[in-house]
Amino acid sequence: MNKRLDHKLECPTCGTIYLRIPDDVQDHTLIQCSSCDRVLGKWRELEIDFHSQGGGSGVFEMHEGQIIRKE
Incomplete structure (x- = not known):
């Protein structure tokens, strides 16, 4: 599994x-x-994109706008 989310959540300008x-x-x-x-x-x-990539299942966390994979 990727350690970062992508799709709409990743900025196409700065990544x-x-x-x-x-x-x-x-x-x-x-x-x-x-x-x-x-x-x-x-x-x-x-x-919706965050949840479709595991954000709703506890795989990822969001803290002050930064999204990270739970260890």
């Missing part, structure tokens, strides 16, 4: 998976890469 998620995030909120500020998509789309 990081580090999301800027506002405190009042809603389904339609645009989410940016924390490293280069590129818009990655709407929160709902990214959340």
Whole structure:
């Protein structure tokens, strides 16, 4: 299994998976890469992608927008 998530969550500009998620995030909120500020998509789309890659099963964790694989 990959140690990092990819697909919509990986920034196509800088290659990081580090999301800027506002405190009042809603389904339609645009989410940016924390490293280069590129818009990655709407929160709902990214959340679905996160869960489809194991985020919902406890394989990955998200802390302050950074997604890491649990050891």
